[in-house]
Amino acid sequence: MMTVSRGRSNGGAGASASLRRRAMARPGWTKLFLLFLMVAFSLGAFIPDLSPLPTTLSNSHPLRQRSSENVWGFKIADDLFWKDGEPFLIIGGDLHYFRVLPEHWEDRLLRAKALGLNTIQTYVPWNLHEPLPQKWVFEGIANIESFLKLTHKLGFLVLLRAGPYICAEWDLGGFPAWILAIEPAVKLRSSDPAYLSLVERWWGILLPKLVPFLYENGGPIVMVQVENEFGSFGDDKTYLHHLVTLARGHLGNDIILYTTDGGTAETLEKGTIPDDGVYAAVDFSLGEDPWPIFGLQKKFNTPGKSPPLSAEFYTGWLTHWGEQNAHTDAKQIAVYLEKILSRNGSVVLYMAHGGTNFGFFSGANTGQNDSDYKADLTSYDYDAPIKESGDVDNFKFQAIRRVIAKYTKVSLPPVPSINERAKLGLVKVNKVAFFFNVLHYLCRSREIVETDQPIPMELVGQAFGFLLYVSEFSGKQDRQTLSIPKVHDRAQVFVSCSLDDDGGRPRFVGIIERWSNRELEIPNMKCSSNTSVFILVENMGHINYGPYIFDRKGILSSVILGGYTLRRWKLCPLSLGDFSFLEDNLVLHRAHSQTINNKMIAELKYSLQSISQVPGFYEAHFFIDPHDQIKDTFISFRGWNKGVAFVNNFNIGRFWPFVGPQCTLYVPAPLLQHGNNILVIFELHASNPDLTIAFVEQPDFTCGKMQQ
Numbered sequence: 280m281m282t283v284s285r286g287r288s289n290g291g292a293g294a295s296a297s298l299r300r301r302a303m304a305r306p307g308w309t310k311l312f313l314l315f316l317m318v319a320f321s322l323g324a325f326i327p328d329l330s331p332l333p334t335t336l337s338n339s340h341p342l343r344q345r346s347s348e349n350v351w352g353f354k355i356a357d358d359l360f361w362k363d364g365e366p367f368l369i370i371g372g373d374l375h376y377f378r379v380l381p382e383h384w385e386d387r388l389l390r391a392k393a394l395g396l397n398t399i400q401t402y403v404p405w406n407l408h409e410p411l412p413q414k415w416v417f418e419g420i421a422n423i424e425s426f427l428k429l430t431h432k433l434g435f436l437v438l439l440r441a442g443p444y445i446c447a448e449w450d451l452g453g454f455p456a457w458i459l460a461i462e463p464a465v466k467l468r469s470s471d472p473a474y475l476s477l478v479e480r481w482w483g484i485l486l487p488k489l490v491p492f493l494y495e496n497g498g499p500i501v502m503v504q505v506e507n508e509f510g511s512f513g514d515d516k517t518y519l520h521h522l523v524t525l526a527r528g529h530l531g532n533d534i535i536l537y538t539t540d541g542g543t544a545e546t547l548e549k550g551t552i553p554d555d556g557v558y559a560a561v562d563f564s565l566g567e568d569p570w571p572i573f574g575l576q577k578k579f580n581t582p583g584k585s586p587p588l589s590a591e592f593y594t595g596w597l598t599h600w601g602e603q604n605a606h607t608d609a610k611q612i613a614v615y616l617e618k619i620l621s622r623n624g625s626v627v628l629y630m631a632h633g634g635t636n637f638g639f640f641s642g643a644n645t646g647q648n649d650s651d652y653k654a655d656l657t658s659y660d661y662d663a664p665i666k667e668s669g670d671v672d673n674f675k676f677q678a679i680r681r682v683i684a685k686y687t688k689v690s691l692p693p694v695p696s697i698n699e700r701a702k703l704g705l706v707k708v709n710k711v712a713f714f715f716n717v718l719h720y721l722c723r724s725r726e727i728v729e730t731d732q733p734i735p736m737e738l739v740g741q742a743f744g745f746l747l748y749v750s751e752f753s754g755k756q757d758r759q760t761l762s763i764p765k766v767h768d769r770a771q772v773f774v775s776c777s778l779d780d781d782g783g784r785p786r787f788v789g790i791i792e793r794w795s796n797r798e799l800e801i802p803n804m805k806c807s808s809n810t811s812v813f814i815l816v817e818n819m820g821h822i823n824y825g826p827y828i829f830d831r832k833g834i835l836s837s838v839i840l841g842g843y844t845l846r847r848w849k850l851c852p853l854s855l856g857d858f859s860f861l862e863d864n865l866v867l868h869r870a871h872s873q874t875i876n877n878k879m880i881a882e883l884k885y886s887l888q889s890i891s892q893v894p895g896f897y898e899a900h901f902f903i904d905p906h907d908q909i910k911d912t913f914i915s916f917r918g919w920n921k922g923v924a925f926v927n928n929f930n931i932g933r934f935w936p937f938v939g940p941q942c943t944l945y946v947p948a949p950l951l952q953h954g955n956n957i958l959v960i961f962e963l964h965a966s967n968p969d970l971t972i973a974f975v976e977q978p979d980f981t982c983g984k985m986q987q
C-alpha cells in the first residue's frame with residue numbers, strides 16, 4: 280500500500296539506463312540483453328515499481344494490460360483510474376487535519392491504514408488559514424504541509440478538497456467571517472468580481488504550497504477538488520470555469536481536477552464542468568443502488584473519463600444540538616460498500632475519522648428558512664468507524680475492514696491497540712467570577728464600538744463567540760416589553776440601574792433565540808435615573824450549507840422597547856482565551872468592588888434565580904502525577920447548562936448538556952501536562968449545583984430532553 284514516489288520511479292528509469300550503458304559497453308552481451316528486454320516486456324513485468332498494488336481490478340478486465348510507455352503517474356482512462364500503469368481502485372476516507380491535533384495525526388492515519396484505506400481525502404478550510412485579511416496561518420493544527428508529508432510517508436494517496444467553499448459542517452463552510460463585513464456585500468460562491476478577487480488571493484497563497492506534493496512531483500496528491508457540491512447551491516458556470524483556470528494556473532494542466540455533486544441529473548447538470556475536462560464524482564445516500572447513479576455520472580464526464588467514484592460514502596451522519604445522536608447501521612454500510620467494490624467501483628468513506636470541532640469552528644444548518652436554525656455539536660465523531668478519540672474497537676470498523684480486505688491483494692496491517700484514557704473522577708470547581716464583575720478585562724476600552732443602532736458582530740471584527748450590546752432607557756413604567764425582531768443566534772438580556780445610580784449586578788430577564796423569537800417583559804428596576812440594558816449575543820456557528828450561508832451574527836435589527844427604538848449602543852466584543860485575571864484573588868476582588876460601587880448588599884435584592892442565571896467563570900485545577908502517563912480523557916458537563924470550556928487555555932469547544940445530546944467534551948492528551956492543569960468554564964447560566972465536573976473515560980451522548 281505504499282505510494283509510488285517520483286524518486287522511486289526515477290530510480291527505476293535510472294537503473295534501466297545504467298543497464299543499457301553496461302550492455303553497450305560489452306558488445307558480446309548485446310543480443311542477450313535485447314532478448315531479456317523482449318521477454319520482460321512480453322510478460323508485462325518491466326515496470327518502474329514492482330511492489331504489490333494495494334488495490335487492483337480483477338484480472339479478467341479486458342483493459343488490464345497496458346503499454347509500458349509512460350506508465351508512471353496517476354491518470355484517468357478507459358473509465359478507470361490508473362496508477363503507474365496499473366488499474367487502481369480508490370478506497371479512501373475523509374480525515375480532516377484541522378479536526379485532529381497534530382500530535383495525533385499519525386495515530387489516526389495508521390488506524391485508517393489498518394481499516395484498509397489507500398487514500399485520504401481532506402478539505403482545506405480557508406478561515407483557519409486566513410483568520411484576518413492577509414494574516415496567513417500554516418502552523419500547528421493548520422500545518423497542512425506537515426500533514427501531507429505524513430500521509431506520503433505512510434503510503435497514502437491524497438484527494439485534496441481545496442474549496443474555496445467546503446461545507447463540512449464547518450463554520451461558514453470554510454469562508455472567513457471577515458468576508459461578511461465587506462461592503463457592499465460580497466456574493467459568495469459566485470462570479471462576483473469582489474468575491475473572485477479574494478479567492479484569487481487565497482488560492483495564490485495555498486495552491487503554490489501544494490505543488491511539491493502533487494503526485495507528478497513525487498508527492499501524494501492525485502486529484503484536487505474545486506468547489507464542493509455546487510450543484511446543490513447554484514448554477515454559475517462562469518464561476519466554476521474561473522476556478523478551473525485559476526487552479527490549473529497554479530497546479531499545471533496535468534493535475535486531475537474534480538467536482539463532487541449529489542447523484543441526480545439536476546445537481547450534476549449545475550455542478551459539473553465536463554467542457555473543462557474536470558472529472559465529476561458523485562455522492563448519494565446510503566441505501567441507494569450505486570450503479571444507476573454511476574451510470575448517470577458517466578453522462579457528465581467525457582467519454583472514457585468516468586471511473587465510478589462515490590466521493591462521500593456515508594459511514595454515519597451529523598448531529599445538531601437538541602437531536603438524538605445519529606447512528607448508521609454497520610451491516611447496511613458493509614452491504615452497500617461491497618456493492619461498489621465488488622464491481623470495481625471506487626469509494627471514499629465520509630467520515631473515516633470525524634474528529635472534533637475545537638474552539639468555535641462548528642457550523643450550522645437551516646431548514647425551511649434562516650430562522651429554522653440548527654447548530655452542530657462540538658463533537659464530529661460522525662458515528663465513523665474510527666471514533667473521535669481514535670477507538671476502533673467497534674463493529675462498524677470490523678465490518679468495513681472485512682469488506683475491504685476482500686478487494687485488496689495484500690494483507691491489511693494489524694489493528695493498532697486501543698488508546699487508553701484517563702478517568703480522573705470528580706474535580707471541584709474552585710474559583711468563581713461573575714461575568715459582569717470582570718467585564719473590563721474581557722472588553723477592552725479601545726475595542727468598544729459606539730453606534731446609534733446595533734450592528735453585526737462581523738462589522739466590529741468579531742468572527743466567533745460573543746458580543747455584548749449595552750444601551751440605556753428611562754424606566755418609569757411598571758413593565759415594558761422588549762423585542763429583537765432579528766437576532767443571530769441567541770441573546771441573554773439583563774437590566775440594571777446605571778452605574779452613576781449605584782446600580783447592582785445586572786439582573787437576568789430572559790432569552791431571545793433565533794429559532795423561537797419572543798418578546799420579554801422588562802421589570803421596573805425603580806432606578807432614580809436611567810436603566811441599563813445588557814444583551815449578550817452568542818454566535819453559535821455560521822451556517823455552512825444552503826441558501827442562507829451569508830449569515831451575519833449579532834443583533835441584525837432594531838431593539839424595540841415599549842414601542843420605541845433603543846438607540847446609542849455600545850458594543851463590546853469579548854476576548855476569551857487569556858484568563859490570567861482569574862488567578863489573582865485581589866484583582867478579582869477589585870474588579871468586583873469597582874463594578875458594584877461598594878453596594879454589595881444590592882445583590883440581596885435579586886432573586887436566587889436571577890443570580891444563578893448570570894454568566895460566570897469557573898476554574899478547576901487538576902493534577903497529573905509526573906510518574907503517570909498522560910492520557911486522553913473526556914470531561915462530563917452533566918448538571919451544567921451551556922457554555923464554553925478551556926483546558927490550559929485551549930478552547931475544547933461548546934457544551935450544552937441541558938439541550939444535549941452531547942454531555943462530554945473530548946480532551947486529547949497533548950493538551951495536558953504533568954503537574955497542575957487548569958480548566959476554565961464560561962457558563963452562560965447556572966452551574967452544576969455541586970460545583971464539580973467529572974473526568975471520564977467514555978464519551979456520553981445521552982443528555983438533554985430528547986434523551987429522556
